[in-house]
Amino acid sequence: MNQLVCTTCRSTYPLTEPIWRCACGGLLDLQFEAAIDRAALATRKPTLWRYREALPVRELVSLDQGYTPLLEIEVAGRSVWIKQDQLFSTGSYKDRGAAVLIGHVQALGVRQVVEDSSGNAGCAIACYCARAGIDCTVYVPASTSPAKVAQIEAYGATLCRVPGTRQDTADAVLAAAETTYYASHSWNPFFFHGTKTFAYEVVEQLGWRAPDTVVLPAGNGTLLLGAAIGFRELLAVGAIERLPRLVAVQAGRCAPLYRAFHGLPEAAPEPAPATTVAAGIAIPKPVRGPQILDAVRESGGTILAVSEQEIARALQTTHRQGFFIEPTSAATIAGVAQVVWDAAAGEVMVSVYTGHGLKAAGKH
Numbered sequence: 001m002n003q004l005v006c007t008t009c010r011s012t013y014p015l016t017e018p019i020w021r022c023a024c025g026g027l028l029d030l031q032f033e034a035a036i037d038r039a040a041l042a043t044r045k046p047t048l049w050r051y052r053e054a055l056p057v058r059e060l061v062s063l064d065q066g067y068t069p070l071l072e073i074e075v076a077g078r079s080v081w082i083k084q085d086q087l088f089s090t091g092s093y094k095d096r097g098a099a100v101l102i103g104h105v106q107a108l109g110v111r112q113v114v115e116d117s118s119g120n121a122g123c124a125i126a127c128y129c130a131r132a133g134i135d136c137t138v139y140v141p142a143s144t145s146p147a148k149v150a151q152i153e154a155y156g157a158t159l160c161r162v163p164g165t166r167q168d169t170a171d172a173v174l175a176a177a178e179t180t181y182y183a184s185h186s187w188n189p190f191f192f193h194g195t196k197t198f199a200y201e202v203v204e205q206l207g208w209r210a211p212d213t214v215v216l217p218a219g220n221g222t223l224l225l226g227a228a229i230g231f232r233e234l235l236a237v238g239a240i241e242r243l244p245r246l247v248a249v250q251a252g253r254c255a256p257l258y259r260a261f262h263g264l265p266e267a268a269p270e271p272a273p274a275t276t277v278a279a280g281i282a283i284p285k286p287v288r289g290p291q292i293l294d295a296v297r298e299s300g301g302t303i304l305a306v307s308e309q310e311i312a313r314a315l316q317t318t319h320r321q322g323f324f325i326e327p328t329s330a331a332t333i334a335g336v337a338q339v340v341w342d343a344a345a346g347e348v349m350v351s352v353y354t355g356h357g358l359k360a361a362g363k364h
C-alpha cells in the first residue's frame with residue numbers, strides 16, 4: 001500500500017495528507033510500489049514522465065525535462081559515464097525533485113510553500129512553483145551566490161536572506177514551516193521520488209543494466225538517496241540484477257558523513273560552509289544523515305572527502321574538457337578520481353555534473 005511512514009515512530013499517513021513530517025517530529029519516507037512499463041517506453045518522450053508508473057504523482061509540473069545525456073568522459077585517465085544534469089532548465093538536477101514535489105503540492109491543493117536552500121534547490125522549487133502558480137518563499141543564507149539569488153527572484157519567489165550559517169537558514173525556515181507547507185528538498189520524501197529518476201535514466205541508457213559504481217555528492221544527499229531508492233526499485237521489479245556500489249563525496253572542509261562513516265571524531269565545531277568552494281554540499285547536520293550512511297553501507301560503497309585543491313583541479317580540468325560546471329559539482333568529479341576500481345575488468349562507473357557553471361560565473 002502506498003503511504004507515508006514515519007522513520008521514528010512508524011506512524012503511517014495517506015499520501016493525500018498535506019504534511020512534510022510526522023506529528024512526532026520524525027522524518028517521513030514514502031512507502032511506494034513502483035512499476036516500470038518497458039514496452040511503453042519506446043513510444044514515450046525522453047522526459048521524467050516516461051517512468052510515470054514509478055512516480056507517486058498523477059501529474060508532474062512538466063517542462064518536458066529529464067533524460068539528460070550520459071556521456072563517456074575521461075577522468076584521471078579513466079573513462080567514466082557522466083550524466084549531464086547541469087543541463088536541466090534551472091541549471092541543476094534539482095529539477096528532478098521539484099517536478100515531482102511541486103506536482104504533488106499542486107494535487108494537494110496547497111497554494112503557498114516555503115523552502116530553504118543554499119541556492120539550487122531554491123531555484124528549482126521557485127521555478128516549478130512559478131509554472132504551477134503556487135506562491136513560494138525561499139530562505140537562503142545571506143552568503144549565497146548573487147546569480148542564484150537573482151534566479152530565485154526572477155521566478156517571482158519571495159526571497160528571505162538569513163545571516164549566518166546554512167544551519168541558521170534551516171532553523172529560520174522551520175519556524176516558517178509551522179504555518180506554511182514546507183516544500184523541503186531534504187525533509188519532503190516526494191523530492192527524493194523525483195531525484196530517483198536519475199537511476200532509471202542511467203539504467204535505461206546503459207541498456208538495462210546497473211553500473212558497478214555510482215559516484216555522487218552528499219550534503220543532504222538529495223541525489224544520493226534518490227538514486228538509492230531508484231536502484232532498489234529497479235532491483236525489486238527485476239530491471240537490474242544487483243545494486244551498484246554507491247560512493248558519496250563530501251568536501252573535506254565540511255564532512256560530517258565522511259567522519260561518521262569512518263568512525264572519526266566529529267569536527268568541533270563543524271567549520272562554516274563558506275570555507276569550502278563546494279558550498280552546495282557543505283551541510284554540517286544533514287537531516288537524513290543516518291539514511292545516507294545506511295544506503296552507502298547497504299550498497300557496499302564508501303564515503304570520500306576531497307580537498308579544496310582537488311576540487312579546484314577537477315573544476316579546471318572539466319572546464320578545459322568543454323563542460324561548464326559550478327565549483328560544487330567539481331567536488332564529485334574530484335571524488336571520481338579517488339575511487340579505486342577495476343577498469344581493466346570492464347567495470348562501469350557513473351557520475352554526474354550536478355550544476356551549471358553560469359550559476360557561479362564571475363565568482364571564481
Ligand SMILES: *Cc1c(COP(=O)(O)O)cnc(C)c1O
Nearest residue numbers: 120217218219220221222354355
Ligand atoms: C544539491 C546539489 C548537490 C548535492 O547536494 P545534497 O546536499 O547532497 O543534496 C551537489 N551539487 C549541486 C550543484 C547541487 O545543487
Ligand SMILES: [Zn+2]
Nearest residue numbers: 006009022024
Ligand atoms: Zn513519528
